[in-house]
Amino acid sequence: MLENFIDFLSNGENLLFIIFSMLVIVGAVFLINLQRVVHMVIALATTFISLAGLYVMLDAEFLAFVQVLIYAGAMTILMIFGIMMTKHEKQNEEPKRALHNVLLLVGSIGFFIILYLAIQDAVFPIQEFTSNEENTKMIGIELFTWHVIPFELVSVLLTVAFIGAIIVAKREED
Missing domain, CATH: 1.20.120.1200 (NADH-ubiquinone/plastoquinone oxidoreductase chain 6, subunit NuoJ)
Known part of the structure; x- marks a missing residue:
């Protein structure tokens, strides 16, 4: 091992x-x-x-x-x-939780060991991965051809949220 x-x-x-x-x-x-x-x-x-x-x-x-x-x-x-x-405001500090921290450390290490052993025993099928060299270009093509309406709706939603934030900030100022 x-x-x-x-x-x-x-x-x-x-x-x-x-x-x-x-x-x-x-x-x-x-x-x-x-x-x-x-x-x-x-x-x-x-x-x-x-x-x-x-x-x-x-x-x-x-x-x-x-x-x-x-x-x-x-x-x-x-x-x-x-x-x-x-x-x-400065708040009173809570008492140190030594037992809690030790149990947290032991639990984290145990969880890591269990995950490591599970991954070591797992059998993953070997697949051929071909990376696309023009990754960003392909994202742009997909975004502006097949997903253009959701993209535009998100931009409108963000613009409305920005304008709403300005209006809320102006009200608090007054």
């Missing part, structure tokens, strides 16, 4: 996959367990950027670009603005 794991890690792509997937999991766990909102935003950005790395490994460069641009960039900045515009 240890030899299989060492063989698995000898490939650079597998090692990169392990690093990105662990960053996604750790960022998600930190997002749930952290107390301060700013730290949560950093954990969320780490998760989004790691997901973009996984998309690059899957030859989905357009999806990775959108992941970084929309989620890691815009959503994180939006959350930071939300933090800056709301009042945050």
